[in-house]
Amino acid sequence: MAGVIDLGTQIWNKNLSFEEGKKYKVFAPSGKGKSTFIHIIYGLRFDYTGEAKLDNINVSTISRDRIAEIRQKDFSIVFQDLRLFLDLTAMENIHVKSVLYEDDPTEKILKFAETLGVKNLLDKKARTLSYGERQRIAIVRALVQPFKWLLLDEPFSHLDKENIRKASQMISEEVNKKNAGLIVTSLGHDDYFTYDFEYQL
């Protein structure tokens, strides 16, 4: 599976393809469109010229239902602004995603939450959590589902070094286990993952 994007500055206005199983970093300072780029790949926005293709199919032509299926099985995402339901507990936020699948996610959730040090926060409302805690909950939510691509939009912006290390290690494991592709956006230099490609936006 690959997203083919006709964009340049290494990405915008260039032709570029992303291959499953590889790890990509897209870096740029704020305001250059990192989130826009992620949203285009995820099929959230269509206000651009050029084409975004998924398996050679123009994303804008894919039906809503098919997009929903892709988001259930193929693409998982951590939004930069996290997008949690603030009135639900952390656990419920993860369940919102996991109820779409038939297998029991409890064990996985607890394991991920434990690793990231948020297990004791699962019963708290998202509204009461700090941004860094919410970020970790969003990461857990992204990892409980099956995926072929994991999109992380500045995922560690509010985490300390130790938590970043644990999170990136855990994410790497999951991505490798699934032989999935990874696209991470970042402000600049980082060594969170061993990237196969790095693009400046």
Place this chain on the structure above:
Amino acid sequence: MEFGIYYFQLEMRSLLNKIFSRRIGIGKFFLSAIAFLLGFSLVLLSVHFYAKINEFLSPKNQSSDYIILNKEVGLGNTIFGSKAEFTEEDIADLKKQNFVEELGVFTSNQFEVRVHVQGIFSTEAFLESVPENFIDEKPFNFRWNESSEVLPIIIHQDFLNQYNFGFALSRGAPQLSKSTIGMVPLKIELDGPGGRKTFDGKVVGFSERISSVIVPEEFLNWANKTVGSAKTASVPRVIIKVKSDQAGAIEQYFSDHGLKVSEDKFKFSKIYTIINIVMRIILVIGIAFIIFSLVIVILNFALIVADAKEEINLLIQLGYKTRYIFKHLSFYFIVFIISVSILTGAIFFFGKNFLTSFFVDNGISIDEAIGLEVMTVAGSFILLSILISLLSISRVIKNHSRI
């Protein structure tokens, strides 16, 4: 921490409930509920009474086609004691006439009758019967056999007025309405050559057509045989259904044969026309109301769904199909519509009973049965509201499912 077994669908519903409950509170449905209740009840009531009153006004209920005849009572009858009765020949001749469509003979009592209203009233009386199809408003319980406990009676409307204004006022007895007279227990005492018998009587209906005290034919035949004198029943009066285009022939025949029309053809036609117009206006207002309330319901539903657009968006971003969300939101609206409809049903029911007795007391004798047209209107209104709300939900979801 205990999480137990995972029932993902149930869990999904309860999660979506939590997500939407903050956005879609009961309070937001309040305006819709009021508009819906008012419009729906008003329409049902006007359809119901429109149908009932139309039924009441239809030709079969108008007394003008029926004429009650008796022989003119002259000096001879008084002096010689001969009775002004129809002979068999008279009846046979009458039947032959072109203008007669149907003819029914009155049977009268051949014994003494006393009616007692407990503690208030006691009077000599008479009873008559006519074939059933000549009774204008035959109540369902107007039948009798030897095992019946109650003797049903139909009286002329004027009798009630005579009692209320001529008798009750002067005696300080309670006045009775059409709907309450049925509750007054009557004792009917028959006294004749065959002995004395007492029955419990009950007024079950009113006739505009026949100015008499009517009991079922079966009863009078039986009573004349067992209590009354053995001689053949006399025919004091006959009722005929006439062809209305033969007024001239009718009058000629009547005067030739010394017949008298015993009842004025009292016409309500003016009143009917007014009622008809009023009913039409109510129906139009009801329809206008229903359109308004549907519009309010639709707008309000659309607003309620639009309020939840961020939640809808986020769910779609997380991979929810619009179908799930549609199903979930539809559920709220269908529950809403059905519960308000049930409430409307209750309001309609009470309103109908209240207005029916109001109409009955005012001389428009209609029954309480709910007609097919009301059911049809109710059913289609519910379906239409569900359909419209589903459409508006799906439109809002579609509009908000892309950022």
